[in-house]
Amino acid sequence: MISEARISRGSQKVIASVVGLLCFFIIATAIPSGVLVMSAALVAVIALLTVWVLRISVTIEATGQNLTVRCRPFYSKTIPLQDIIDASPAASSSMIEGFGVRYLGQRTWGLLVGGPAIVLETPRRTWLISTPDPEYTAASILNHAGKPRGQITAY
Structure with a gap:
């Protein structure tokens, strides 16, 4: 192997923070609207995709x-x-x-x-x-x- 580069810790923290706020917003708006199950599934998919991206x-x-x-x-x-x-x-x-x-x-x-x-x-x-x-x-x-x-x- 000649080289391996990964996303920096600082960038990982920024991405995780933005996605975390997005997920919180999705859940917070889903509770009063009555679509919590569907929104929770969306949050789970977003979280899995984010983990995948952070491991690039x-x-x-x-x-x-x-x-x-x-x-x-x-x-x-x-x-x-x-x-x-x-x-x-x-x-x-x-x-x-x-x-x-x-x-x-x-x-x-x-x-x-x-x-x-x-x-x-x-x-x-x-x-x-x-x-x-x-x-x-x-x-x-x-x-x-x-x-x-x-x-x-x-x-």
């Missing part, structure tokens, strides 16, 4: 021929190492704040949990992938791909 992790793993990027539990993609053009730390921006799998436009996909990230370029698309240590992760990916830093292959 982004991983990058290398094998002999491939790089596998995952946004667990939602998405996984295997990229042949020979297709890697470049990997570098991403500039800090609001685009790296967010969670999950995202299409960011212009053939760019994000696997994000907020915080620092790398930019991984392949012939078909560009990836923005969360990682706790962008410098190490980018260098490790290039090393696995057999491309020293600074060597960019044109396609």
